[in-house]
Amino acid sequence: MVNNAAISHPEGVFASDDELALIEALCGGLPLVPRPYKILGERLGMSEEDVLQYLESLIARGIIRRFGVVVQHRRLGYTANAMVVWNISDELVDEIGERMGKFDFVTLCYQRPRRLPDWPYNLFCMVHGAKRETVLAQVRELADSLGISDVPNEVLFSSRQFKQRGARYGNGHK
């Protein structure tokens, strides 16, 4: 089903066709049956043992960064969801980003390109909370602790969610 050859990555991470097919099959979620890996394997023409070995290897190689329960923040009462964006100088962005990523209320922290003149921000992080005030207080704490209170930033709360599902990587869906 996934017919592209092993996809290479600049850092030298490779996934085989079988592994890609497995990741693809997992997008719909691990089956809720007593032997889920066996069922996945049957769909893909692999043994249960193959599936388990591929998963272990994908996790060990860091291609799968997390394998397990994916919770829906909103449904758990974390309805205030903010993307906070900052314009950090190129010299400091790595240092600030590394430190920002370690705060326990920060769930994602990425550097992304600026798109001038419309979009001057290069550092993005996500903060989830039950209330907006909590999230805003956390953003202030972040800015104070990192010494970037004077750096231009914006807090973008999410409102309507139009679509959310696991990523798909293959081309077998059309």
Add this chain to the structure above:
Amino acid sequence: MFETDKKLLNNYQRDFPLVPRPYAEIGKQLGLSEGEVIENFSHHIESKTISRIGAVVKNGTIGASTLAAMKVPQEKLIDVAKIVSSFDEVNHNYEREHNFNLWFVITAPSEARLQEVLSEIEAKTKITPINLPMVRDYHLDLGFKISW
């Protein structure tokens, strides 16, 4: 929520058991039967407190992905969002309170296909998205710590 429910949601966001009968293994750890664990997870998936048990793939290691944003006139937002969501390659699509009010994540098998999707979205909506691919990831994903 019951104590075991909390544990089901909190403790298995990473290091989900890689053994032939994972739900039996979780049951053993929490004092539930295999059937009860499966039933509990099914219930959480139905009520959408969890979206799935699955793999979160490291950004940039497989295929191509990006975050994109558009400035959409408020009265057109629903229609434009529908067009964006209709692409199979778009897996998240949501409104944010900002001039750039529509944000979406595209995941495609290749950079070429990703660019194609961006162009098709622009052609269909007549709005140019800004493309904000990840340059560097500073956060180690350990799952989402729920405080009850």
